[in-house]
Amino acid sequence: MKLKILLTALLLGISSAAARPDHPAEHQLVTVRVTYQDWNEYRPWQKTKPGSRRFFGIVVPGNRILVLAHNLNNATLIQVEKFDRPPRVPARIIHSDSQANLALITVDAPGFFDDLNAVDLADSMELNNPYCASWKSGQLTTASCRFSQVVVRSSFVPHFNYAGIYFITDLKGGGRGEPLFSGDQLVGITRSQDNDRIVVFPAELIQAYLNAVDLPRYPGFAQLGINWQTNRGLAQSKFLGLDGPARGIRVRSCIPGGSADGVLLPNDLLLELNGHAIDSQGDYMHPRYGWLNFTLIPSEGHYAGETIPARVLREGKELELDLLLKNIPPTAALIPASRTEQPPPYLVAGGLVFRELDTPYLRAWGDDWEKNIPARLRIYKEMENRAYPPNEHLIILTDVFPDEYNLGYHDLAQNIVVAVNGRPITSITALEAAFQHPEGAFHVIELSKSYDISKIILDAATFEDATRRIMKTYQIPARIRVRTKTE
Amino acid sequence: MNRLFKLGGLLAVLLCYSPTLRAEGGEPSVVKIVNQYNSFSWYTPWDSGSTGKGTGSGFVISKKRIMTNAHVVSDSAMLLVYFYNDPTPYPAKVVAIGHDCDLAVLELEDPTRMEGIPPLEFDGLPAIRSRVFTYGYPAGGKRISSTAGVVSRIEIQPYVHSGVDQHLTVQTDAAINPGNSGGPVVQNDQVVGVAFQGSSQLENMGFFIPTEVVQHFLTDLADGTYDGYPELGLFSAKLENPAARAYAGMTDGETGIRVEHLARGCSADGVLLPGDIITEINGYPVANDGTIRWQGLRLDNAFLIDQFQKGERVPMRIIRGKERMELEVPLSFYNPNPWLAKRYEQRPEYYIYAGLVFVPVNRETLETYGKNWYAEINQELIYDFYYRPIEEGTPFDEPLIMQIRRLDHAVNAEEARYLYRIVDSVNGQPAHTLQDVASAFESCTNAQQVIRFKYGNKLTVLDREKADAAHPEILNQYSIPKDRNL
Numbered sequence A: 001m002k003l004k005i006l007l008t009a010l011l012l013g014i015s016s017a018a019a020r021p022d023h024p025a026e027h028q029l030v031t032v033r034v035t036y037q038d039w040n041e042y043r044p045w046q047k048t049k050p051g052s053r054r055f056f057g058i059v060v061p062g063n064r065i066l067v068l069a070h071n072l073n074n075a076t077l078i079q080v081e082k083f084d085r086p087p088r089v090p091a092r093i094i095h096s097d098s099q100a101n102l103a104l105i106t107v108d109a110p111g112f113f114d115d116l117n118a119v120d121l122a123d124s125m126e127l128n129n130p131y132c133a134s135w136k137s138g139q140l141t142t143a144s145c146r147f148s149q150v151v152v153r154s155s156f157v158p159h160f161n162y163a164g165i166y167f168i169t170d171l172k173g174g175g176r177g178e179p180l181f182s183g184d185q186l187v188g189i190t191r192s193q194d195n196d197r198i199v200v201f202p203a204e205l206i207q208a209y210l211n212a213v214d215l216p217r218y219p220g221f222a223q224l225g226i227n228w229q230t231n232r233g234l235a236q237s238k239f240l241g242l243d244g245p246a247r248g249i250r251v252r253s254c255i256p257g258g259s260a261d262g263v264l265l266p267n268d269l270l271l272e273l274n275g276h277a278i279d280s281q282g283d284y285m286h287p288r289y290g291w292l293n294f295t296l297i298p299s300e301g302h303y304a305g306e307t308i309p310a311r312v313l314r315e316g317k318e319l320e321l322d323l324l325l326k327n328i329p330p331t332a333a334l335i336p337a338s339r340t341e342q343p344p345p346y347l348v349a350g351g352l353v354f355r356e357l358d359t360p361y362l363r364a365w366g367d368d369w370e371k372n373i374p375a376r377l378r379i380y381k382e383m384e385n386r387a388y389p390p391n392e393h394l395i396i397l398t399d400v401f402p403d404e405y406n407l408g409y410h411d412l413a414q415n416i417v418v419a420v421n422g423r424p425i426t427s428i429t430a431l432e433a434a435f436q437h438p439e440g441a442f443h444v445i446e447l448s449k450s451y452d453i454s455k456i457i458l459d460a461a462t463f464e465d466a467t468r469r470i471m472k473t474y475q476i477p478a479r480i481r482v483r484t485k486t487e
Numbered sequence B: 001m002n003r004l005f006k007l008g009g010l011l012a013v014l015l016c017y018s019p020t021l022r023a024e025g026g027e028p029s030v031v032k033i034v035n036q037y038n039s040f041s042w043y044t045p046w047d048s049g050s051t052g053k054g055t056g057s058g059f060v061i062s063k064k065r066i067m068t069n070a071h072v073v074s075d076s077a078m079l080l081v082y083f084y085n086d087p088t089p090y091p092a093k094v095v096a097i098g099h100d101c102d103l104a105v106l107e108l109e110d111p112t113r114m115e116g117i118p119p120l121e122f123d124g125l126p127a128i129r130s131r132v133f134t135y136g137y138p139a140g141g142k143r144i145s146s147t148a149g150v151v152s153r154i155e156i157q158p159y160v161h162s163g164v165d166q167h168l169t170v171q172t173d174a175a176i177n178p179g180n181s182g183g184p185v186v187q188n189d190q191v192v193g194v195a196f197q198g199s200s201q202l203e204n205m206g207f208f209i210p211t212e213v214v215q216h217f218l219t220d221l222a223d224g225t226y227d228g229y230p231e232l233g234l235f236s237a238k239l240e241n242p243a244a245r246a247y248a249g250m251t252d253g254e255t256g257i258r259v260e261h262l263a264r265g266c267s268a269d270g271v272l273l274p275g276d277i278i279t280e281i282n283g284y285p286v287a288n289d290g291t292i293r294w295q296g297l298r299l300d301n302a303f304l305i306d307q308f309q310k311g312e313r314v315p316m317r318i319i320r321g322k323e324r325m326e327l328e329v330p331l332s333f334y335n336p337n338p339w340l341a342k343r344y345e346q347r348p349e350y351y352i353y354a355g356l357v358f359v360p361v362n363r364e365t366l367e368t369y370g371k372n373w374y375a376e377i378n379q380e381l382i383y384d385f386y387y388r389p390i391e392e393g394t395p396f397d398e399p400l401i402m403q404i405r406r407l408d409h410a411v412n413a414e415e416a417r418y419l420y421r422i423v424d425s426v427n428g429q430p431a432h433t434l435q436d437v438a439s440a441f442e443s444c445t446n447a448q449q450v451i452r453f454k455y456g457n458k459l460t461v462l463d464r465e466k467a468d469a470a471h472p473e474i475l476n477q478y479s480i481p482k483d484r485n486l
Helices: A006-013 A203-213 A234-239 A295-297 A360-362 A375-380 A429-434 A465-474 B211-221 B242-247 B302-306 B363-367 B379-391 B434-442 B464-478
Strands: A029-034 A050-059 A062-070 A075-082 A094-096 A102-106 A131-136 A139-154 A161-169 A179-182 A183-195 A199-203 A226-230 A249-254 A270-273 A282-285 A290-293 A307-314 A317-324 A345-351 A354-355 A395-400 A413-419 A442-447 A453-461 B012-014 B030-039 B050-060 B063-068 B078-080 B089-098 B102-109 B129-135 B145-159 B165-172 B184-189 B190-199 B206-208 B233-239 B259-261 B276-279 B291-294 B298-299 B312-321 B323-330 B352-353 B354-360 B401-406 B421-426 B447-454 B461-463
Touching: A029 A062, A029 A131, A029 B078, A062 A183, A075 A094, A075 B298, A075 B379, A102 A203, A102 B102, A139 A290, A139 B259, A161 A183, A161 A295, A183 A295, A199 A203, A234 B447, A234 B461, A270 A295, A282 A295, A282 B363, A345 A429, A345 B184, A354 A429, A360 A375, A375 B379, A375 B461, A395 A429, A395 B302, A413 A429, A442 B242, A453 B102, B030 B063, B050 B129, B089 B211, B102 B211, B129 B190, B145 B298, B165 B302, B206 B211, B211 B302, B352 B434, B354 B434, B354 B461, B379 B421, B401 B434, B421 B434, B447 B464, B461 B464
Parallel strands: none
Antiparallel strands: A029 A050, A029 A075, A050 A062, A062 A102, A094 A102, A131 A139, A131 A179, A139 A161, A161 A199, A179 A183, A183 A199, A226 A249, A249 A270, A270 A307, A282 A290, A307 A317, A345 A354, A354 A395, A395 A413, A413 A442, A442 A453, B012 B190, B030 B050, B030 B078, B050 B063, B063 B102, B078 B089, B089 B102, B129 B145, B129 B184, B145 B165, B165 B206, B184 B190, B190 B206, B233 B259, B259 B276, B276 B312, B291 B298, B312 B323, B352 B354, B354 B401, B401 B421, B421 B447, B447 B461
8 A cells, every 4th residue: 555644643532523723624624504495306397305514615716616516416506605605695606517516606795805815735545644624603613534445336326436435533524525634735525424324426426527627628536437347266267268367348238328338348358548558457556545456547547538548468469559538427227226307208198108218216215215115127227238328218108187178097097108199209309299299089009018007099180289288286386397417 | 917927926925834733623524734844955855855744634526535735735745635533644645736826635655544524615716805714723733723714815825835826815814824724614514615825914914815716726726737827928018098999999988908918929929919908808808907707706817718728728818910800829738837936846956067056047047046146146037037038039938047056176167167056058068958958968078078157158167177177076175975967
């Protein structure tokens, strides 16, 4: 391990305490308060009960404040406080990267930044008595931290891998963007806390993000985009054409649109990436952190758009390939993992509620959603790792608002729509268009074959009247929302 | 409606296998049955079975025969029958068992004990609200117990013993408790049903198998073998919406259900077509909600199919492409239900090569994954087992093989391990059955044994010579007497 931790950190073992009154962090750390309101995934025309969040922002050069991006989700009001004291001043988002989970906000009020100072980002991992700082009741408090390990983690919003640094800490209720200092230098920003363990985004990721924001066009971070298996076994290694000790990993498949798509092939042994040798369980020697998983390489010091070399063994021959790094948007999947800023697209037709199927919808089943969602949706979610055309989504019939018009269909829920009036349905826009072309006197909605009904027939002549009547009865304000952004 | 393949049915509970028993007599025609069972594990299929004792009830139906529930005598290693006021156990054997209708017939090894015992006679379906009595040996009691109640409801319900079947049931508030299973339900001194299951959702309610189902079982059995219920393989839609009826060209007053799709290979496959409207089955008009009227009851139309035996023909009236027509659906012997059902009296099949354990994908092997297996297991298994046959029209009984375990050894421990994954091929040979897998491994002359899994391009490779050499060593180490039961 190349990381040097001074013993003093352990010996001092400082617990949470008010920092000295003139601590430099007082002028580098602000409190952010956000009021937010999430979409009601089940009733996509309305929002859920508003809530509020309090978290921390770190002052960075250019009169900007660095925060964790997820804290800004569905914000209806953003306010910043200096020294954890009034006044609360309105702030606005400058930039947000939901994958890296970092965002910049600023305050337009003149003179706001006059008594604030930008943090100094650490350029090494030499830790000297590291501690977390946060505001509590108008006082700056610090909590001692002890380095634990570095682990390559996948971001909550796919697809991004980062080196998460784990510390054991005295901090309570952290993970809200508290800065982690060594001396007066910023080592990282606290991403999450689980009991006494915090995960910190390292300074180099913060620096890479700040550099990227300053580019004329934000490139985003890249992801290799492969499914792979280890190559520890000598029998497999030999089968794949490698003599000598096992090394490299076996590519099982490439995620469509990812960096590896079309460059690496299934069954390739990936031996090196960007000059780093990959061992048989997928680790490489990180210059500072030691052995880490190779999926970190494409985002370590690189942005989408750059090219890195890869060495593979393909059908017994070693090949040197150029990998153009690409960002894989979180929306790129049959069931998108996130919608970013897009409210859920939906359509109410004859009392039947249709919407695009995405992971936020599935999450509405609660903490154990993966176990509790309907069986067929669980299969779609788990087996979706296949080629999917861009901008095509699964459309789901979520439920039915009962009316005489839709008699016989009142209990339908969670069915996948295949076609309407003979037209294949892959978006709300396509669904709306298909309802303009009834099959004679009927609307024919074809559902994915199941143990349930697979064809819904509705009367076309009274369709629009019924839709209006049902919307009135059940107080549905708007019939349709289409996707405003295309990826 | 369809009887096929219900994932559910988990709420009902079978009413036997109470672990304790104390025996003494009772009504002469009602017996107590003690089942010394032996059931094998599908997770460690080479192990000897887990043994135990369960008790249930039964009743004499002829000079030689005793009727009871299938679940009372399943997985039996030894059966003992106790008669009224007689402490002597009489060894018995199962002569016929219908897991799909949860009924079985026993005979004594020595039939002389049955002489002089009056067989009980069957009557038809009891009227709703009429009074019935149960007889049996609930909760390990020594003396026969009788309870009384009324007929609460007559309906098609899941038969939980097989996990996939549904037939007519009668619900009663006469207490039916563990140990009552297989006992007669009596009205006016005649048997109107066989007590068999309860429901965890309903308090003080029990279910019995009506004589319609009992007679179907006995009629089927008349030729000496039990073939089981025929399977139409019909997935249908109700037509409660007027637009759905108009779309099908139905006139006012016409009622029926629409054929959505048909299970491949089942009786109606190729006879009925998707989009057909079934208006009448065996002379009974089918209502828009899929029910028929029978003896004053509203029952699901599946009840009518249950009246037939395999090999018979069901007359139907249908609308096809707006043409009214009559046809007959010949009921074939093919029924994929047992494939999807729980398995009894079977030695689990498996094949081991160099520590890799392969088993067929079936209800029993899937359930080895744990209580919430259907939600937590790799979903490719659920898709291929339950959904692909519907969505892609493949047969429900298409065989699938999965790797269930790996017995670690230096020869396999470093190689990729994929458990509860469907095997696609071994050394390039398709792996549909354990025989396929065994012959692909054993006929291999390559340097490596290559196992490919069906989804995700997953691969396991073993060095053939080393694996061949390690194979007996692994069996010995893990104390496995045989490497296969194909």
